[in-house]
Amino acid sequence: MDRDTAEPDTAAFPGPNAERWIDFHSRHAAPSEYSHEFVWDVTAEADGPFVTDVDGNVLLDFTCHIGAAPLGYNNEKVLSKLREFDLVEPMKIAGQDMYFGAGPDPETAEFPGASYLMEALVDVSDQYGMDTVFLSNSGAEAVENAMKICHDYKPPAKYAYAFENSFHGRTVGTLSLTKSKEVYTRHYPEVGGVQTIPFCDCESRAACDCGFFAGGSSRLRDALAPEGGHVNPEEVAFLVLEPVQGVGGYRFPNEAFMAEVGDVCDAYDIPLVVDEIQSGVGRTGEMWAADHYPVEPDVIAAAKGLRVGATISRSEVFPAEKNRLGSTFGGGDLLASMQGALTLEAIDEHDLLENATERGRQAREILRDGAPDHAVDVRGEGLMLAVEFDTGDRRDAVVAAALDRGLLTLGCGKKTIRLLPPLDSTEREIELGAELFCDAMNAVTADAVA
Secondary structure (H helix, E strand, O other): OOOOOOOOEOOOOOOHHHHHHHHHHHOOOOOOOOOOOOOEOOOOOEEEOEEEEOOOOEEEEOOOOOOOOOOOEOOHHHHHHHOOOOOOOOOEOOOOOOOOOOOOOOOOOOOOOHHHHHHHHHHOOHHHOOOEEEEEOOHHHHHHHHHHHHHHHOOOOOEEEEEOOOOOOOOHHHHOOOOOOHHHHOOOOOOOOEEEEOOOOOOOOOOOOOOOEEOOEEHHHHOEHHHOOOEOHHHEEEEEEOOOEOOOOOEOOOHHHHHHHHHHHHHOOOOEEEEOOOOOOOOOOOOOHHHHOOOOOOEEEEOHHHOOEEEEEOOOOOOOOOOOOOOOOOOOEHHHHHHHHHHHHHHHHOOHHHHHHHHHHHHHHHHHHHOOOOEEEEEEEOOEEEEEEOOHHHHHHHHHHHHHOOEEOEEEOOOEEEEOOOOOOOHHHHHHHHHHHHHHHHHOOOOOOO
């Protein structure tokens, strides 16, 4: 496959082979969220955003596995370096319980394992004074460990703050912080003490109608005892925030809201945890989405694009006592930690933060110029892009129409589609994908909804 000339081709989508694979998979898989009848053929040609399914259809994937494959498929920026290594068995390693290396010393080793990944994460987070990392296997674990270290750092805290429409994972602990769809949390127990406040993406502080700002103050500030509320700030373990809400609908906060969150956390020494699992690792044109805003995070929870989970903070926030944190398989496997390190290296080596910024600007211009009236908003930062529609049915119809044209997209929130092209997308690829999406939007006319 030549990435420079590849085009979507869905003449037989979904085809009979996909039906057989889906039937086979479904025999034993627990029900989960499968957004498309797309079955990736891992033995077929793929490059960057272009991928082949089991029926030979070629699709343009603007989902990047919900951001978990930030450079798309078979990207030579990572693959060419992986080929240099002879992989070993066992691949699955006791990453946080045992050390491993490659040769006599770290300076001369060519194998960029978990130690190098942690060093790289400290380098890209040093603007916040962060110097310590705990690796795990997933974003939910990264957030769980953020919760744990904050509670250890501020005993005997009994409160935490989360935001409406948030999503932080599917473990019992992280579901206690998740305030979006009821299907995620129904009948499951919760960690106590979690307070919920609005996430303000209103036009401005003066025009706030979500309830966060009122009477010259904010819901967050007014809840605290020194401001007249009932919550002692010394008993708040942390405030957890997605700098850009993902599952909740690609909601971008306004500056005043973020400034207020930062000010309150600073004034009352409340640890600020930023969940960068979907928005981080260069997706918005900065390494962390928090870098766009006037906040100073105390803990970063990252995953997806890193291929592993990571909780990043300052050494004094982490417990000093051994075995307060632990994970036999923390850090995934040898290959996963290598991929994470090489992804960060590729972002730096190929100026992909700048590319994400430029290609994101290009995509928004095309989408805004081509959007029909029923597309009520086009927004984004870098290559974290969203188009919101007037109804959920219309959104679903556009997802289907885009798929018919060979473009993979994903819904989020109640009526929004998210677009996540690879961080190294070219001008041609963005133009191709954005125009296919505009065609899909315009094909879903006023009365042609699902």
